[in-house]
Amino acid sequence: VYENEMLAIVGKNGAGKSTLSKIIVGFENPDSGELVLKDHDISSMSIKERGEVIGYVLQNPNQMICCTKIYDEVALVLRNQGLSEEEIRPRVEKALKICGLSPFIEWPVSALSYGQKKRVTIASILVLEPKIIILDEPTAGQDYHHYSEIMEFLKELNDAGQTIILITHDMHLMLEYTRRAVVLAGGHKIADTLASEVLINDEWIQEANLNKTSLYQLAQKAGIDDALGFIHTFIQQERKSR
Numbered sequence: 416v417y418e419n420e421m422l423a424i425v426g427k428n429g430a431g432k433s434t435l436s437k438i439i440v441g442f443e444n445p446d447s448g449e450l451v452l453k454d455h456d457i458s459s460m461s462i463k464e465r466g467e468v469i470g471y472v473l474q475n476p477n478q479m480i481c482c483t484k485i486y487d488e489v490a491l492v493l494r495n496q497g498l499s500e501e502e503i504r505p506r507v508e509k510a511l512k513i514c515g516l517s518p519f520i521e522w523p524v525s526a527l528s529y530g531q532k533k534r535v536t537i538a539s540i541l542v543l544e545p546k547i548i549i550l551d552e553p554t555a556g557q558d559y560h561h562y563s564e565i566m567e568f569l570k571e572l573n574d575a576g577q578t579i580i581l582i583t584h585d586m587h588l589m590l591e592y593t594r595r596a597v598v599l600a601g602g603h604k605i606a607d608t609l610a611s612e613v614l615i616n617d618e619w620i621q622e623a624n625l626n627k628t629s630l631y632q633l634a635q636k637a638g639i640d641d642a643l644g645f646i647h648t649f650i651q652q653e654r655k656s657r
Contacts, residue, residue: 416547416580421573423581423589423610426599427624432582435599436549440471452546466492470540470548474555476532479539485511485527486520489539510538513575515568530561534568541577548572549580554588566592587628590614591650598623611643 416422424432437443439450441462450457457465473479482488489510493503511517514534519527524535533553540548553569554562570592573579583589589596589610596613598606600623606613613619614631630649634642 416578418546418578419573419576420595421569421579421581421593423583423593423596424599425583425586425589425596425613425623425625427584430599430623431602432584432599433551434602436471436551436580436582439465439549440469441465466545467543468546470543470545472533472536472540472548472550472553474552476529476536479536480524480532483523483525485516485522485524485535488524488535489542492539493542506542507538510542513541513572514538528561530557530564533565537572547578547580549582551582552585553581553583554585562588584625586614586625587630590628590646598625600624614646615643 424435426432434443438445441460445458452468457468480488482491486507489507490503493506508517508520511520514537516531516534516538519531524532527535537548537550550569553565557565566588569579569581581588581593593610596606596608596610597604598613598619605622606616606619613625614627619625620627628646630646631642634645639645
């Protein structure tokens with residue numbers, strides 16, 4: 416994974432996507448091999464130590480949030496580190512500002528929408544200023560409006576220099592927001608290439624049990640030779656209209 420990259424890891428359920436992310440953050444141990452971050456083997460680092468450089472955002476924000484108020488939720492990890500409130504407040508305010516949650520700093524978490532709760536969980540990771548953020552199915556269970564909202568927010572984070580890994584089975588998300596994708600099947604990496612190459616490779620699609628996007632299927636049925644060009648044009652026009 417390269418610095419400032421937004422990478423998609425794709426594959427069907429059981430392919431090994433979530434297991435890989437849990438190994439990276441230390442929730443599970445690898446059978447063999449090394450975990451290297453900036454030329455340093457991090458295999459011996461504890462979950463706490465890894466958490467300071469690699470943030471992991473679960474699919475369901477309700478599984479991560481444990482405090483009643485937004486400020487307390489984002490400040491929690493810094494308090495656990497023993498920082499003073501004078502040190503904590505500016506970092507919390509900065510993270511909430513990045514996530515567009517500054518007006519709600521003293522609000523109860525229960526007053527937020529699902530998408531806003533998702534941002535709170537991301538803020539609670541950003542407050543540690545991690546090198547990498549891993550998000551497991553970031554748009555699962557969301558309608559189109561909230562899907563677009565969270566992904567545009569993640570794109571802004573990435574444009575600002577944050578390295579992001581997306582664990583997903585959503586081929587449209589992969590194609591619209593990431594340039595590179597790693598395809599997993601049966602616990603093995605079967606491809607590491609341009610996201611657009613994944614979409615047009617029938618062998619990878621079949622082995623990883625992925626679904627081609629409806630736009631790609633439409634282009635094929637309509638006899639459009641440059642299906643990828645059609646999809647990219649559609650996506651660009653769609654983004655302009657948001």
